Amino acid sequence: MILSGKDIAINIRQAMREEISSLVQTYGRAPSLAVIQVGDNPASTIYVRNKIKAAEFCGIRSVQIALPVTTTEKELQKRIAALNADELIDGILVQLPLPEHCNEERIIRAILPEKDVDGFHPVNAAALWLHRPLVMRHEATIYSPVQDYGCTIACTPKGILSLLAATGVNLDGKRAVVVGRSDIVGKPLAKLLLDRQCTVTIAHSHTIDLPAVCKDADILIAAVGKPKLITAECVKEGAIVIDVGISRMPDGTLSGDVDFEACKQKAAFITPVPGGVGPMTVTMLMQNTVECFIRRMQKEQ
């Protein structure tokens, strides 16, 4: 069965729109998100546009800041400091990659952890690894896939949990293989799956006999950016296959890390590219913005 992130994302955004309109009643204003783009990387421009459109749909106030590619790191730091101090800004996102003369790690650290809607700040990343959810009342739902860890969880791993919840499959005790060990996807996702009682393996470019490792997985997640790395021989019959990769091919088409046509025969659930993980990532950015807003509002009271 094809797991359409696009359809699930639309449902969640509609529910969020209603939640946000009631938050406006409660707190007197809408949550707000500032999105900074430095330069005009074409892929970043598309991503930023999608984020602004989703915010508009949900009723989140967005502030788009487009800076020239010549912006110095110091200027960017100043912009972030102003947004940190701005009471009316709840979330700050700096679209990556940045031009080479800007140090991404320093820029991520410049964002207040409370406003870091990407969950990339070391305070947020570390909190995920140190803590189990503060509230672990029930299984994940597609709308709220992660119980409150008291920090911001990166959008893509959170979106993947939401997709897994949509399958209705109980994750407890399942073997999960995460291919890819990035700070943005592979590592946080592995921790989230561990917290949901999965037995987790992280595979990567040095893994010996990748197909044998993957073949063990009840849940297989590919997040490396290598087109069609996951072939049918990597997939166990009845597995859930989630494809995070998205690569532009020489003919202009988009390809995931999974050979979709071959693997869909064996998988119980599989995500397409595009229309799988991507729309869920953007939706969870909206969810993170709302969570940052609520935490800030509750702190003020």
Ligand code: GUN
């Ligand atoms: N560039 C590609 N994906 C992302 C993301 O999730 N957040 C940010 N800030 N930049 C990105």
